[in-house]
Amino acid sequence: MAELSYAELRALVQPDRVHRRLYTDPVIFDLEMQRIFGTAWVFVGHDSQVANAGDFVKTQIGRDDFIMTRDKDGAIHLLANRCAHRGLALCAHEAGNARYFRCPYHGWTYRTDGTLASLPQRPSYPRDLRADEKAYELAQPPRVATYRGFVFASLAADGPSLDEYLNGITHSIDDLVDRAPDGEIALTGGRSRYLIRANWKLQIDNGVDLHHSTYTHVSTLDENGRQFARHGGGPRILIDGRKSIDWEPFGVVGFPFGHGYQGRPPVETLPSGPVYEAYVARLQARHGAMRTQQILKYDRFNSVIYPNITFQAFGQHIRLVRPISVDLTEINVFPVHLKGAPEELNRAAVRSLAATHSAASMIQTDDIEMFERAQIGLQSQQDDWVLFAGHEGSEQPWHEGGWRGLGTSEFVSRIQYAENWISYMTGGRGNDRLGVRADAV
Numbered sequence: 001m002a003e004l005s006y007a008e009l010r011a012l013v014q015p016d017r018v019h020r021r022l023y024t025d026p027v028i029f030d031l032e033m034q035r036i037f038g039t040a041w042v043f044v045g046h047d048s049q050v051a052n053a054g055d056f057v058k059t060q061i062g063r064d065d066f067i068m069t070r071d072k073d074g075a076i077h078l079l080a081n082r083c084a085h086r087g088l089a090l091c092a093h094e095a096g097n098a099r100y101f102r103c104p105y106h107g108w109t110y111r112t113d114g115t116l117a118s119l120p121q122r123p124s125y126p127r128d129l130r131a132d133e134k135a136y137e138l139a140q141p142p143r144v145a146t147y148r149g150f151v152f153a154s155l156a157a158d159g160p161s162l163d164e165y166l167n168g169i170t171h172s173i174d175d176l177v178d179r180a181p182d183g184e185i186a187l188t189g190g191r192s193r194y195l196i197r198a199n200w201k202l203q204i205d206n207g208v209d210l211h212h213s214t215y216t217h218v219s220t221l222d223e224n225g226r227q228f229a230r231h232g233g234g235p236r237i238l239i240d241g242r243k244s245i246d247w248e249p250f251g252v253v254g255f256p257f258g259h260g261y262q263g264r265p266p267v268e269t270l271p272s273g274p275v276y277e278a279y280v281a282r283l284q285a286r287h288g289a290m291r292t293q294q295i296l297k298y299d300r301f302n303s304v305i306y307p308n309i310t311f312q313a314f315g316q317h318i319r320l321v322r323p324i325s326v327d328l329t330e331i332n333v334f335p336v337h338l339k340g341a342p343e344e345l346n347r348a349a350v351r352s353l354a355a356t357h358s359a360a361s362m363i364q365t366d367d368i369e370m371f372e373r374a375q376i377g378l379q380s381q382q383d384d385w386v387l388f389a390g391h392e393g394s395e396q397p398w399h400e401g402g403w404r405g406l407g408t409s410e411f412v413s414r415i416q417y418a419e420n421w422i423s424y425m426t427g428g429r430g431n432d433r434l435g436v437r438a439d440a441v
């Protein structure tokens with residue numbers, strides 16, 4: 001594999017701009033898969049996808065295929081989808097329920113915890129191999145951990161714990177999960193899956209970018225809200241009746257390790273009607289009236305957990321970003337099922353999501369057009385730099401930990417590149433401090 005020296009990598013990232021090669025160079029992409037996705041805590045799925053013993057779902061860490069399983073004792077495993085014999089992709093199904101995984105090539109058979117259940121012709125193997133059970137097991141990442149049902153895995157044996165890694169962004173997870181009257185969410189409502197001809201980081205950059213909304217989503221935000229008027233149902237996503245929006249007061253918040261969220265203006269009118277009232281009543285039964293009122297306030301749009309998910313309580317979804325090659329990315333959008341909420345409310349969320357974030361939607365398609373145009377523009381040799389200088393230096397410490405900048409500030413992207421991307425790419429473990437660039441640590 002081609003390598004880049006420390007100096008070459010350092011030259012690609014400056015405090016407020018990055019070289020276009022980060023988006024276009026296959027050598028950089030290979031290194032990212034090895035050093036970012038091979039080191040950081042990566043979101044691999046939600047425990048509700050494997051609710052019962054034997055349930056499994058295919059997932060990835062970078063380019064490596066894994067099978068997330070629930071074994072017969074209830075433990076979650078992440079098994080390399082690679083037969084320990086000659087390396088075949090063991091499981092061809094996206095999801096299902098199984099007692100065993102049997103390789104179709106020579107019949108090696110594994111339990112749902114990855115241990116070997118049977119190996120035809122076992123006596124024919126040399127004695128030391130026969131004695132070493134471990135040698136026949138499916139590989140598993142050294143670290144798997146969960147936070148409120150969100151399952152993360154790290155291919156690095158050491159490094160920050162998941163709690164240290166997530167730090168302040170756990171508030172965004174809580175903000176989403178607390179909306180479920182049963183205190184749990186489920187990703188069991190299917191998914192919308194599509195490919196974009198663009199680098200994976202364009203979707204991550206976008207998740208902490210409020211500035212683009214005014215321009216990219218003009219057909220939704222403009223005076224007449226034409227898109228949603230046409231859609232004829234579902235919520236007006238942004239702000240009722242405002243012609244232009246001053247994003248600055250809503251802020252963006254950034255945390256160590258590159259996570260962050262976009263603030264959002266208060267919702268002026270919460271929904272009404274019997275279904276919503278039944279939902280509120282169930283929340284109140286669990287949390288009491290005051291806490292319920294707090295929960296129902298929306299104070300953020302997208303949250304990003306670096307490197308591979310963005311999610312939204314307001315839009316009730318989780319978006320998983322799967323890099324495939326330097327200029328091809330798969331996006332998976334999962335509607336979030338709020339356990340204990342009225343069925344109609346959860347169904348309405350699926351419909352609304354189809355209208356806003358599916359491949360044929362009215363908002364995400366705007367963004368996809370921007371990502372694909374960026375991928376085209378960045379091929380140009382006329383200028384090498386991608387600028388993230390907006391509101392440079394104006395961010396302030398924030399009470400949840402991390403820092404907060406004005407709404408159109410690009411400082412969360414600056415954290416991602418100048419503090420974390422460069423740390424991982426030069427052999428580090430990401431940066432657990434803010435405002436201290438990796439080269440100065």
Ligand code: FES
Pocket residue numbers: 083084085086087088103104105106107108
């Ligand atoms: S490759 Fe799987 S059993 Fe041979």
Ligand SMILES: [Fe+2]
Pocket residue numbers: 206212213216217363367
């Ligand atoms: Fe957008």
